[in-house]
Amino acid sequence: MTFLIAGSLLLYLGFILLMYLAQRSFIYFPEPNTQDRAVYNAGDMDVITVETEDGLTLSGWYKAPEGDKPVIVVFHGNASHMGMSAWKVRDFMDAGYGALLPAYRGYAGNPGKPAEQGLYKDAKAFVGWLRDDRKLPDNRIVLYGESLGTGIAVEMAANHFPEIRGLILESPYTSFVDMARRQYFFVPFLNILVRDQYRSIEKIGRVKAPLLVISGKRDIVVPFRMGQAVYDAANDPKEMLAVPLAGHNDLYMHGVGPRVLHFLSGLKGL
Secondary structure, three states: OHHHHHHHHHHHHHHHHHHHHHHHHHHOOOOOOOOOHHHHOOOOOEEEEEEOOOOOEEEEEEEOOOOOOOEEEEEOOOOOOHHHHHHHHHHHHHOOOEEEEEOOOOOOOOOOOOOHHHHHHHHHHHHHHHHHOOOOOHHHEEEEEEOHHHHHHHHHHHHOOOOOOEEEEEOOOOOHHHHHHHHOOOOOOHHHHOOOOOOHHHHHHHOOOOEEEEEEOOOOOOOHHHHHHHHHHOOOOEEEEEEOOOOOOOHHHHOHHHHHHHHHHHOOOO
């Protein structure tokens, strides 16, 4: 019996060690292939490159706005890339809004490997490109985060670009620690063991920009309650779009697009 208990304990500790060391391979699922704009009806977008502070050259897609309309920067979700975001912003671009679709390190043919601090560096480089290369003031920038990208968007709005015009969070989570607890409830000390934590729930209160939170009530990837918690912790002005029949990836099949356009058109100064 003693050997059985000891063996079980060793297996348990070995599992935890393996999960700790290899956790990023369980978190990030980058699409490594370079994407073709024509495939995603994005032939009118330009391929642009930015340089991160740690020396990576990353590509993204960009379309300039019409007149004084803002540019929507979309931080894409996991297992995704700028091509997957392009169809979503098509109606926004047709309405005159600009769009910047970054791809993170390790995604869509970009060099590097994804990690929380690295993805923050990527985001800062792309938004910085709008400032420096396009000479666009922060109040003509709207940040849009999709799932994984919501943590990046919150970090940018809370700690780096506080004067942005608006923030849109699609299927936001409270933190990666909370996400891990859903699956690995039997593992202790997750607040220490999870290396990439994306603690949006602790940062959202520092965001000053108008906020739109979009969550599907049937989302089994990021529970609706997490989006509600992020919304509740945020400052006014804010809006919550709860979509009763939507899950995680089908929000735009439930009429979300026109609601986002309505939010954009109502932002002060646009």
